[in-house]
Amino acid sequence: MRVVVQRVTKAKVESEGIVLGEIERGLVVFAAIGKTDSVQDIKYAAEKILNLRIFEDQEGKMSLSPLDQKAEILAVSNFTLYGDVRRGRRPDFTAAAGPEGAEKLYSSFVEILKSHGLKVESGKFKSDMNVAVANDGPVTILIDSKKGF
Numbered sequence: 001m002r003v004v005v006q007r008v009t010k011a012k013v014e015s016e017g018i019v020l021g022e023i024e025r026g027l028v029v030f031a032a033i034g035k036t037d038s039v040q041d042i043k044y045a046a047e048k049i050l051n052l053r054i055f056e057d058q059e060g061k062m063s064l065s066p067l068d069q070k071a072e073i074l075a076v077s078n079f080t081l082y083g084d085v086r087r088g089r090r091p092d093f094t095a096a097a098g099p100e101g102a103e104k105l106y107s108s109f110v111e112i113l114k115s116h117g118l119k120v121e122s123g124k125f126k127s128d129m130n131v132a133v134a135n136d137g138p139v140t141i142l143i144d145s146k147k148g149f
Helices: 038-050 101-112
Strands: 002-015 019-023 025-032 062-064 072-077 118-121 130-144
Touching: 002 038, 002 072, 019 072, 019 118, 025 038, 025 101, 038 101, 038 130, 072 101, 101 118
Parallel strands: 025 072, 072 118
Antiparallel strands: 002 019, 002 025, 002 130
16 A cells, blocks of 8 residues: 655545545545555554654654544545556556455545544545645655555
8 A cells, every 4th residue: 555644734625526525734645555455554554644753742843643633634545656657658557456446445444544533534436536735844754555564
């Protein structure tokens, strides 16, 4: 699983003019499922996100996690994180999981995030979405479950 995490002051995702999810201070999580990903991968990514110490404490040091801050999370599926551009100019998405398996794992990923008591909103899987993000910092972190085990 590949995830891009952005610390935000607010964010919103919509599709076809309908707001699907909206948060205040917290994290936007762009998430992609790879062909070889399993439940172990999504659990790893979810736990890493929930415990990332990327919020500032009273001394200005990044030492607080989303759980510590009761941060809100906006999860957005984004298979293009598996775009391989090493050859040619058009991204190759063959490393991304197919929609059926990916949707099931992505839904489980969102449920794991929700199970920790935080407000978690989500976009709509396999749809064109517009995401408005007010970056905070900016703080942007890349997580790849295949590099974490």
